[in-house]
Amino acid sequence: MTAAAIAVFTVSYVLIATEKISKVKAALGGAAVVVILGIVSAEDVFYSHETGIDWDVISLLFGMMIIVGVLRQTGVFEYTAIWATKRAGGSALRVMMLLVLITAVASALxxxxxxxxxxxxxxLLVCDRLGIKPTPFLIAEVFASNIGGAATLVGDPPNIIIASRADLSFNDFLAHLTPIAIIALIVLMLILPVMFRGSFTVDPTRVADVMALNEREAIRDPRLLAKSGAVLLVVFAAFIGHSIIHIEPSVVALLGAGILILISGVDREDYLGSxxxxxxxxxxxxxxLVGALVNTGAIATLARLAADVTGGNALFATMLVLLVSALLSGVIDNIPYVATMSPVVGDLVADIANPVHSDALWWALAIGADFGGNLTAVGASANVVMLGIAAREGHPISFWEFTRKGAIVTTLTIAVAAPYLWLRYFVFA
Structure with a gap:
């Protein structure tokens, strides 16, 4: 069964990467095959937390998509687009830097x-106003979201899994991961002008038109904006404090969406259309598909093989976990990878006497999974969502267009993360 699961996953992945057929057809087709072959059962698919559909992720996405759909009716996105463009003086490069910075900070919170x-x-609205291609901006923002999300416990789903397994707090993540996230963000912002050279030419007439706009006039429904803003603030507060109130972000998103639908009066076509x-x-x-690999033990076997070669050397184990996590998270999505790898790291930690060195393994797993999510178009949930939005709006981003840039970003951010782990936990511990 293991060989069959690997074969089906490989074929599906190749179809997704080459875009010979729709990625949705490739993923669902591969899923159908592993179910028909009996590699996973209905119980595995629908009810298993380890091998099934992650309903928390699906519910979170669905709820937030509805909230965004209602917000879209207020004109707040147009307001923000005009505001950002004017603050950047109409410079496309400065607009990108501003949006990347906003994305990173928001992803951490x-x-x-x-x-x-x-x-x-x-x-999309900023680029439409300036008459420039939005693809580089969307890709850059995804990179920033995965880097910024690494900074806190709530920023990236893998961090939540690691915190639960290792009994780590919100403040632990702030103290240990925020510094490297800031360093990685600086690296990203330094390479963006080079990586997307030729993408920042703007028609001066377009810039003049935007600078002449009054962003306040873009707000079409102030009352709806007030209602939406209030609900969104409560949702955000619940996201940040979910470890205190013990309500999962997915439930918060669904509740927020339901309340907003009730109080907004927006037509069903408007909020479901988003x-x-x-x-x-x-x-x-x-x-x-990934659940089939987990169910047959393929991922766990690969992870343990990598762990077994460390020979009890804490520094070697830390670097190996970092590199393996970055590579595998970029290929199979970092959420199921971390769920599978966490017990393996737990076993390694148990064999290391120095608590500082053992902590380094958990931070290596988190950094590798979060930064590794930038490696390919399917490496993190944020990547898939952004590519879906881009395709829907008529600006499709191919698997390889994203991955070519993602490989550069992942390589550089992991390259700065390795000395960070070495210096902080082994040299200056």
Missing amino acids: LDNVTTVLLIAPVT VEWETLLFFVGLFI
Whole structure:
């Protein structure tokens, strides 16, 4: 069964990467095959937390898509687009830097998927106003969301899994991961002008038109904006304090969406029209495919093989976990990878006497999974969501267009993370 699961996953992945057929068809088709072959059962698919569909992720996405759909009716995205463009003086490069910075900070406070859902409409409007291609901006923002999301416990779903397994607090993540997230963000912002050279030419007439606009006039429904803003603030507060109130972000998003639908009076077509159904279905297929690898032990076997070669050397184990996590998270999505790798790291930690060195393993797992999410178009949930939005708005981003840039960003951010781990936990511990 293991060989069959690997074969089906490989074929599906190749189809997704080459875009020979729709990625949704490739993912759902592969999912159907592993179910028909009996590699996973209905119980595995629908009810297993380890091998099934991650309903928390699906519910979080669905709820936030509805909230964004209601917000879209207020004109707040147009307001933000005009505001950002004017603050950047109409410079496309400065607009990108500003949006990247906003995305990174927001991803640390919320989570990277929610941030992408909120920032993408703004980006599309900015680029439309300036008459420039939005693709580089959207890709840069995804990179920033995965880097910024690494900074806190709530910023990226893998961090929540690691915190639960290792009994780490919100403040632990702030103290240990925020510094490297800031360093990685600086690296990203330094390479963006080079990586996307030729993408920042703007028609001066377009710039003059935008600078002459009054952003306040873009708000079409102030009352709806007030209602939406109040609900959104409560949702954000619940996201940040979910470890205290013990309500999962997915439930918070669904409750927020339901309340907003009730009090907004927005037509069903308006709020459901913003739901990225194809993105949700792609996630369903991907979760089932990865679940088949988990169910047959393929991922755990690979992870343990990597762990077994460390020979009890804490520094070697830390670097190996970092590199393996970056590579595998970029290929199979960092959420199921971390769920599978966490017990392996737990076993390694138990064999290391020095608590500082053992902590380094958990931070290596988190950094590798979060930064590694930038490696390919399916490496993190935020990537899939952003590509889905781009395709829907008529600006499709191919798997390889994203991955070519993602490989550069992942390589450089992991390259700065390795000495950070070495210096902080082994040299200056």
